[in-house]
Amino acid sequence: MSSTSSETKIVEQTATAGCSTTVSGRQQMEPNTDYRVVVFGAAGVGKSSLVLRFVRGTFKDSYIPTIEDTYRQVISSNKLVFTLQITDTTGSHQFPAMQRLNIQKGHAFILVYSITSRQSLEELKAIYKDIVETKGINNGQKTVPIMLVGNKCDESSNRDVQTALAARLAQEWGCEHMETSAKTNVNVKEAFQELLKLDPKNCTLFSDTKQNDKSLSQSSLVKNSVNPKKSKESNENRKKKCSIM
């Protein structure tokens, strides 16, 4: 439990640190205050279709393997408006480092399989294991909201994965399960909504923006030397203030 709480804290720290730098500059930086959802799954199960259906409301039959794509969507949930950042990952290439990074950065995960492919469900097990390892789960209590999604439910004639089987797996993992179809727009929105509801921290994560002492000491490791002029100036400033005191 203790390890999990520290994990989330670090996430929060980086979020605030990033925020302080981005506020002023016009240059587009990746805002770290986003709520990040990462979509994993085997190649061709319809991750991109699912995301595009949710974000843009569109669907295309053509298949273009994704490398990685990030979408941003402003969402209101629990009476709270925030930006949802959805990362659509690749299923066709193996980049463990990228996957690890995405798991580290992600706040919530959607694991997608195709109900027409048993294999695609099997492949999720390794990803789930990675998430658990990276995020850490103690006492059977999960820290990360995960949604198991069976896509392509419109193709039930080719069904290879029974709903019950996936549901059992979801229960075992302690996550939610849902069957969707990006093509016919079934349950897509609901899947994302359910996922956001899973996170109890959704309310608190964004409101808490206090500077943490820990971040200061952490970044002080980078400290090398001080610009003499600047330090002089700062001394002057200090003097000035002292004199006022």
Place this chain on the structure above:
Amino acid sequence: MVVSQSNSTPIVSSLLTTTPGKTNSGKESQTSWLLRFFESKHFDMSIAISYLFNTKESGVKTYLCNRLFTFPSEDVDFYLPQLLNIYIYCCNENNEQLMADMLNAYFRTRCSCRTTGIDFSLRCSWLLDAHINDNAKLANASKETRIKRGLNNAIKLYKLIISEKLRPEPQNEINNSNSNNLNNFKKVDSNEHTIQNSKNSNNVLIINSFVKEESSIDMENYSKNDSSVENSSANLLELAKPNGELKKTCEHNTNLVENINLNGSETSLNKAQNTNSSNQANKIHNLSYHYSMHNSVSSNGTNGKKFKPTHHRARSDTTGITNNFTNNRANSITNIKLAIGDLMSGRAFDNNCSCFDGQYNHLIISSIQHNEDNKTTYDKESSSTTSASSSSSTTSETENKENELFKSSVMETPSSLSSNSPNKNIPTISLNNTPYTNSQINDCSCNALRLAPELEFTKALVAIGKKLVRLASKELKNQRLMSELAIINMNLPARVWLPLYDFPHHIVRIPYRSAAVLNSKEKAPYIMYVEVLECDNTHTTPLPPKLLENNLNKLARSQESLALNCDSQSNLIDSNLLSQVGQYSPKSTKSLNPEILLNQPNQINTSNKLTNENFSDCWSINSDSGLHSAPIYRSYKNSFNLNSDNISIDSYMSDYRNDTNGNGNFTFITASEIRRRLEEEDSKSIKSGLNGGRDPDDPSMNALREPWSEKQARIRESSPYGHYPNWRLLPVIIKSGDDLRQELMAFQFLQKLQEIWNQEHVPVYVRPSKILVLSKDSGMIEPILNAVSLHQIKKHQASKRIQNASLLDYFLQEFGQSKTCEDFLTAQKNFVESCAGYSIACYLLQVKDRHNGNILLDDQGHLIHIDYGFMLSSSPKNLGFESSAFKMTYEFVEVMGGVQNDMFAYFKILMLKGFLAARKHMDKLVPIIEIMQLGSQLPCFQKGGAGIVRSLRDRFHLNLTEEQLQIQIDNMITTSINSLTTRMYDNFQYYTNDIH
């Protein structure tokens, strides 16, 4: 009237209705398929420009020229260099005269566009200027009529733009004649009225320009109310709101005032008109007018918000008169002459246009109002003192002013005291967003020069660079730069802006001490930072008032005013604070340090040989109206400072507004604030740990090293404009002596690539930095923030004697200690994605001179290539170093985790996908280069001729399948990593130029 009306018919519509029909009927059989394509939704500007260039059919050309009008202007603007090139070099055959005319019509229409015309005109004129200078020799030498004709076209257009003949048609003309038909009968009435007025005045002027006519039309709005005094004064107030031509309304307002005769001001008005060019009398006129306005306001029971514009009514009344067209009182104001380009005048960028002036008080009110709730009473009083003191008119102006200052500062005391009430917070919330949405005045009616201020501004900046070249040492250069910028700063705020940045803004101040000369052997490019206020529209939003650097200057200026200040404020501030004044005065003398020239306004005064002792004269926007308005601003500031003092005693609000007081005014800082600032200093020193100590040889390092957000906060704190919510700091590099058109072309290419990759969802990264060509040998570059060059990283590592330090070590040091932590992985991912992007771009463009000084690394790990001085056919001294496809050192691979790592695999995939996407949209990329080759003197086109574009096309490898391409790219990567020539070039640079 009728004539001007027919003139105003838009050219656009006539062209659009006539010519497409022509193409349809004439060449239907041949072009119908093409036409279907052109009319499909896939047809966009990039296709249009390449067809415009490639097609031989004159019908198609004319069609395309017409279609230009239908594209969004941003799309066309992107291709402006190409379009101008086509205009100059493609329209030379006799049968293409039509196309030249059509393009010319397009340019002219865009230049006289009401909203974007100024920007478009400027960009056109700069590019044309470069072309003309380029080819002047060539045209004379070659005697080729083709080139000559093209050049003549260019010169004609250039002169047309520069002479500022391309202006929007007067808007009211159209509006009134079209929509206000009901009021038509009034026009005669009002015309007569105007004529009468002008007869009344000393100079009888014939109404010959339609500007005048227009103003007479404008008058119909309120001429109907002429009979009743109350109504007309109410109307005057309405006119203060965005209603149309402010200038005109001013003129007529005064006319009305004359007629209405509120307070016997007519006598003083007449007096003012009779005494020619008398400053004094002019002032009386102003003030009495102003006074009467004031009275009308109060009689209407309006609050102070409405009252404020009347100040500016009065001001614009004076300045507006100076314009060079019909005016009843033109002879009385000869002392305000156009001073454009004269940096010593303090108004070098002021075109004396007052059409948009009148409302900037709204702006002030909205941004500082939170402590000015009770200000209105004060304003009324102070203005009445103003008019009272001036009506006596015996005292000299300076004395007057001192008086006003004194009085207002006494006056403000109660208001500032009372404004300490809790309700001060309420307006802040509502006004922090967009303070002024009411600027609907979008037309300048006074015929002032539209382009001159910006042209002069850029000219002044470029001139600095040219002056700096002659100086020997970097220290000298830097000092000179600061003093030169300080002079420019005197002329700000003005209606000038940085065209590099898309959002509308006004430059209000140059923090010249932050500027720095960049490293260069022969030239003197420099980086400077510019404070701007974001606004709705650069050309129509009222300018902010001039704010003095700080009250410190004022204290130093005269002991008298110091005493005055102390005196007036002593009833408020206890002795504790007074002792601070003493404490700060030594500091103010210290700032007289000759090291920084022109630091003190007094020095400026003497150097300018301005006899006027009153320093705010040369600092205010308009020296004459400054007499009138400056004390008011100053007293704003005074009271406002005092307010914040009060706040800080009760409860400290950490706000920029208070920080600006830290410069030396009476500030009370609490312990918590000090702790906060000390913490800030600590974190600053931590973050800036990157590059070690200050390097005297490299002043630019010190300027560039400071993280952007900190620089911004620091400058904002010390800026008198920092409290505006719309305050922004913008960086810019000014280059003189270099032709930036090649950079511009590279920027376009990169920008297009970026667009394509976004569209195709390939997550590769490029960061094109914007380029603005100002002439053949000068321009602006958008600096990349928070980035250091690999050279600087290496040099730093070397100076710290880290053995065998690599880029990976730097990554580990900067982005986290382990290779698995999130920050490092993110930076690594960014590095890979940017590396892929620039590898593709550099390969396609054959960018050379890729030494470590030209490769930057930003604070997120992105690798960014700069300096596209050598590309396509040219390379440094054409030695044939750098024979590899792109720069890919072993160090880069190491950062990616080695050849076996999956991040390297990711890099390869990105390269392939990125390449495929670029290949797919090759037809958008090649024309950017191809069209620019026409008649070009750019070094990248010097060798190879027609082969350049052919080999560019070849580099897209259209003949390869995806699998073959993958092999090809893998090969390119492998050979690049092992490239001997890359390493040789780095070594060469290390030994010859000391670039690590």
